[in-house]
Amino acid sequence: MTRSRILGTGSYLPAGLLTNFDLEKRMDTTDAWIRERTGIERRHIVAPGETTVDMAEHAARAALTAAGRAAREVDLIIVGTCTPDLIFPNCGVMLQGRLGNLGCPALSVEAACSGFIYALSLADKFIRAGESKLALVVGAESLSKLTNMNDRGTAILFGDGAGAVLLGPAAEPGILSTHLHADGSHLELLRCTGGVSAGFHPEGDYIKMAGSEVFKIAVNMLGRAVDEALEANQLGREALTWLVPHQANIRIIQATAKKLGMSMDRVIVTVADHGNTSSASVPLALDVGVRDGRIKRGDLLLLEAFGGGFTWGSALVRY
Numbered sequence: 001m002t003r004s005r006i007l008g009t010g011s012y013l014p015a016g017l018l019t020n021f022d023l024e025k026r027m028d029t030t031d032a033w034i035r036e037r038t039g040i041e042r043r044h045i046v047a048p049g050e051t052t053v054d055m056a057e058h059a060a061r062a063a064l065t066a067a068g069r070a071a072r073e074v075d076l077i078i079v080g081t082c083t084p085d086l087i088f089p090n091c092g093v094m095l096q097g098r099l100g101n102l103g104c105p106a107l108s109v110e111a112a113c114s115g116f117i118y119a120l121s122l123a124d125k126f127i128r129a130g131e132s133k134l135a136l137v138v139g140a141e142s143l144s145k146l147t148n149m150n151d152r153g154t155a156i157l158f159g160d161g162a163g164a165v166l167l168g169p170a171a172e173p174g175i176l177s178t179h180l181h182a183d184g185s186h187l188e189l190l191r192c193t194g195g196v197s198a199g200f201h202p203e204g205d206y207i208k209m210a211g212s213e214v215f216k217i218a219v220n221m222l223g224r225a226v227d228e229a230l231e232a233n234q235l236g237r238e239a240l241t242w243l244v245p246h247q248a249n250i251r252i253i254q255a256t257a258k259k260l261g262m263s264m265d266r267v268i269v270t271v272a273d274h275g276n277t278s279s280a281s282v283p284l285a286l287d288v289g290v291r292d293g294r295i296k297r298g299d300l301l302l303l304e305a306f307g308g309g310f311t312w313g314s315a316l317v318r319y
């Protein structure tokens, strides 16, 4: 049976930086509070006019270069994002137009911070079914555009960026399993107000989050998700080489690592420098770990994410 494997990774961060000290000047917060409660020190912010698809294109081209493949060979594009450039065309199609591989299916998946895990799972299924031979999977977000800079409960958390992987067929897996979940009964705890049919608010539409409630549910669901991934593959915790988690809060990451019995030096952590980049956070962390040489071919990686919806999921990957 055909399985899929990661052929290359790429990422992109916009040049603009917003530090905790910048935030101290704008709102009632401190660098010490943000670092202690979240682990975040700075986040990258898009330049005026720079968009989600611009960042997705940079990350996609870097993944293609890393894999030594040409854009024209790509036969499937899936972009995880909740901050699209336009209502339509979707970001996948816009990215396809930039890359020039016209004709192949291209879509975007809106699953908030789990967008990349959802996109990866879909692309894996296309490859297993024989419907794709080279799939570009991207997570890209301009979350700063949805952040109320007067709300200290959210403004300290979010950043912008993009990450990408190129997936191709392989006899040996690659992607060992993916598990996706959603629970749509907690809309009031985490949402972005406003939309096409619900209507937009004249004062702006921003992320609203009941942080500590979301925190507890995230820790619980991610704990279950990592158990589920290991059990489905009949693997023990000791089999894992790296945890590549969603970068929402260092304390959530630490809780998941503890659950797995993994020391933090086996966890790829980028939250200090990137903040929470939603769909981009897992592929960004993966690319950082690959490029700095920590993640090597043959390593067993557990990728996980939790976000608005709620949505959550995992991917167990032999890199």
Ligand code: ACO
Pocket: 028, 029, 030, 033, 034, 037, 038, 112, 113, 114, 152, 153, 156, 207, 210, 211, 212, 213, 214, 215, 218, 248, 249, 252, 276, 278, 306, 307, 308
């Ligand atoms: N600076 C200083 N003080 C603050 C700040 C701030 N930025 N924010 C809150 N506080 C205060 C609160 O007012 C409260 O004060 P009080 O005790 O006097 O009432 C105190 O600090 C504690 O507030 P909590 O909200 O309980 O703080 P907590 O430790 O839970 O941290 C945080 C808040 C960082 C938001 C955390 O709850 C969190 O990370 N939640 C999960 C986020 C997440 O994973 N979201 C899912 C993905 S996002 C997506 O999908 C788009």
